[in-house]
Amino acid sequence: MHPFFILKCHMAITATPRHERVSSWVREQIESGLLLENDQLPSENQLGERFGVSRITVRRALQTLESEGLIYRRQGLGSFVNDTRLHQGLEHLSDFVEDMEAAGLSPESIVLQEGTESAGSRIAAALGLPEGTIVYRIDRLRKGNGETLAFDRTWMPMFYAHLLQHRDLEATTIYSVLEEEHGICVCRGTFRIEAVNAPNDVAQHLDVPWGRALLLIERTTYSDADQRVYFQQRFYRSDKVAYELELRRMKRPSAGQQTPVKSLEPIFKD
Numbered sequence: 001m002h003p004f005f006i007l008k009c010h011m012a013i014t015a016t017p018r019h020e021r022v023s024s025w026v027r028e029q030i031e032s033g034l035l036l037e038n039d040q041l042p043s044e045n046q047l048g049e050r051f052g053v054s055r056i057t058v059r060r061a062l063q064t065l066e067s068e069g070l071i072y073r074r075q076g077l078g079s080f081v082n083d084t085r086l087h088q089g090l091e092h093l094s095d096f097v098e099d100m101e102a103a104g105l106s107p108e109s110i111v112l113q114e115g116t117e118s119a120g121s122r123i124a125a126a127l128g129l130p131e132g133t134i135v136y137r138i139d140r141l142r143k144g145n146g147e148t149l150a151f152d153r154t155w156m157p158m159f160y161a162h163l164l165q166h167r168d169l170e171a172t173t174i175y176s177v178l179e180e181e182h183g184i185c186v187c188r189g190t191f192r193i194e195a196v197n198a199p200n201d202v203a204q205h206l207d208v209p210w211g212r213a214l215l216l217i218e219r220t221t222y223s224d225a226d227q228r229v230y231f232q233q234r235f236y237r238s239d240k241v242a243y244e245l246e247l248r249r250m251k252r253p254s255a256g257q258q259t260p261v262k263s264l265e266p267i268f269k270d
Contacts (some may be wrong), residue, residue, distance in 0.1 A: 018053045022061035025051075030070055030081055033239050041071065041079040044127040096142050096150070096234075097173050105144035109170050112205065113139040116158075123155045126220055126231035138162030138169065141205055142234075149240045151205045156230040160184075174230065192218040193243060204236050213238045 015155045016024075026047075029035040047058045062079055063072045073079045084173045100107035116134050142150040156164075160178065166175050169197070178184040196216045205252040215236040221229045 005141070018051065019057045019060040020046055022051050022053065022058055022065045026061070026065055027070060035081050035227060037081050039081045040077075043078055049194065096152070099176075106146070108143040108146065109173075110141040110143070111138065111169055112141055113137070114169075116161075119155065123231060125227050126218075127155060127157055129157065134158060136164075140169065147240070148206055149237060151202050151235045154230050154232045157228070160229055178229070184229075186221050187224045189219050189221040195237075195238070198235070199227050206235065206237055208237060215241060215243075255270055 003246065003251055026035070026041060041047075041062075042064075044055050044058045047053075047061075048055055051058075054182045062071065062073065065072060065079075071079050072082045090219060096109065097107045115137065117137050119127065119129055119131060121131050123135060127133075127135065129135070136158060138152075138154045138156075140152045140154070142152060143150060152172070156174075163182050163184075164174065164177055168199065175186055178186060186267045194216050196214055198208055198210060198212045198214045200210045202214070203212060206214070208214075215238050217234045217236065219232045219234070221232075223229050
């Protein structure tokens, strides 16, 4: 091998500043999910020994990560992974695009499949239809700022599906077509939120291992005439979104009266 080539390779390897090697490693641990929110980072001494650098170099790396909002530091305790997810309210019924825009993210939808199918018992019950009724199904991949966040399956009665004919659901939303073009108000929805293990087909779309924990949100939406518009299953990557619930306590609740929900917020990782 030519000596110049050897020298050139060596210079390329050592060109990265030492503090950047430390911050890059910590960043990779966070982004890969090996370090989670509020997990404690290795100590300055441990990081220094791992990379063969001084404590001054380690502190410079930690300052970089702190300025990026990835970590926070507590004097005398150490450094911890920060909650870098973006908050947005869910105090009203909204669609994915509205959620993303409210969170400051650029929304993107990719239609993977659409067409008719016979409704099984689960879907038929959710839509209030007889089992075996022909319904319309739409599968979409959902992204925010180019990053995959969720996978949707949506089933609709054919009446509403016909209203979506020749509409590009990668460029527009079901809500906007129904409300703006046909004057159908999608007024309310019922939600069910639970943790599930990723089915194989969903895992492939979300680029996660089979069986990985996902956040499943099932939603049935209703028109102003109280007709069921669609039933949807949305699988969120659990490393990308969580929900926070805030309740308001009443001073003297009467028997059977429930504590009102002040807000229900999905938190999207930036």
